[in-house]
Amino acid sequence: MKLLFKLEVPSDPQLTTVVRSAVKQFATVIGFSEEQCRAITAGLDEAVTNIIRHAYRDRHDQAIHLTCRGNDTALELILEDAGGPADPEELHGRPLDKLQPGGLGMHIIRGTMDEVEYQRLPGGNRLRLVKYTKPKNSEEKCP
Amino acid sequence: MPVRVSARQVEDATILDVVGEVDLHASPELRKVLLDVLREKPAPHVLMNLQGVTYIDSSGVAVLVEGLKTSATVDGRFALYGLGPEVREVLELTQLLSVFEVYENEQESLRGHR
Numbered sequence: 001m002k003l004l005f006k007l008e009v010p011s012d013p014q015l016t017t018v019v020r021s022a023v024k025q026f027a028t029v030i031g032f033s034e035e036q037c038r039a040i041t042a043g044l045d046e047a048v049t050n051i052i053r054h055a056y057r058d059r060h061d062q063a064i065h066l067t068c069r070g071n072d073t074a075l076e077l078i079l080e081d082a083g084g085p086a087d088p089e090e091l092h093g094r095p096l097d098k099l100q101p102g103g104l105g106m107h108i109i110r111g112t113m114d115e116v117e118y119q120r121l122p123g124g125n126r127l128r129l130v131k132y133t134k135p136k137n138s139e140e141k142c143p
Numbered sequence: 144m145p146v147r148v149s150a151r152q153v154e155d156a157t158i159l160d161v162v163g164e165v166d167l168h169a170s171p172e173l174r175k176v177l178l179d180v181l182r183e184k185p186a187p188h189v190l191m192n193l194q195g196v197t198y199i200d201s202s203g204v205a206v207l208v209e210g211l212k213t214s215a216t217v218d219g220r221f222a223l224y225g226l227g228p229e230v231r232e233v234l235e236l237t238q239l240l241s242v243f244e245v246y247e248n249e250q251e252s253l254r255g256h257r
Contacts, residue, residue, distance in 0.1 A: 013166070013167040013168035014168050016166050016167055016168065017164055017166065017168075017198075020166075020198065035228070035232075038228065038229060038232060039232070041198070042200070042232070042233060042236075045166065045198075045200050046200060046201055049166075049167045049200060049201070049202065052167065053167070099208060099211070099212065099239075099242060100208065101204075101205035101206070101208045101209045101212075102201075102205055104201035104204055104205065104237045105200075105201045107236060107237055108200075108201055108233065108236050108237065111236040112236070
């Protein structure tokens with residue numbers, strides 16, 4: 001059974017908690033473990049934060065569109081915005097060998113999600129994140 | 144849950160009790176409180192109680208890193224205790240868990256035992 005929900009939120013940091021709660025509950029309904037739900041929440045939240053800080057340059061009045069699809073094998077999150085393009089270097093994340101405060105978001109995204117795909121669209125960005133309930137094999141299909 | 148930060152003195156240590164979600168919205172407040180405490184007196188001894196933290200993101204981790212670096216510049220001590228799975232997993236993902244002094248509880252952190 002496929003489940004779907006969509007959310008549009010302004011790029012306001014106050015509302016990231018709402019997005020986290022919604023996605024965490026959705027992942028729970030899909031059947032992910034508590035640990036997996038925490039991972040999904042963390043990856044999703046960092047992606048939303050990146051949109052707010054980088055795509056929208058800390059403007060708090062722009063739209064972020066989130067589409068969540070899930071079945072018993074996988075959860076797919078698609079985030080779309082109308083902001084500026086991502087810096088290619090930022091997409092990889094900085095090396096972690098130096099102790100410094102910033103640049104950790106992409107490591108968290110890549111460390112929590114099984115698939116991370118970024119696409120620059122006309123006038124905006126699309127980020128696709130996928131998490132599988134079990135390690136991916138050839139029989140599993142994304143929702 | 145919005146973040147709440149309160150400070151108290153125990154022996155020679157300032158303990159910051161942090162409760163709630165440390166995210167993009169809340170981390171600036173935590174940063175301000177932490178840096179103010181670290182700069183308040185010479186060689187500060189600051190312990191951060193994270194038992195009540197239900198979520199932390201990379202901006203929250205950045206605050207912890209900045210606290211650690213600032214404490215080093217003022218010849219202070221900065222340690223964390225009461226890490227729940229939410230905090231521990233994010234610190235592990237960012238390869239920072241081993242960088243901090245981390246304790247299970249307040250007593251151990253005051254004694255300085257690992």
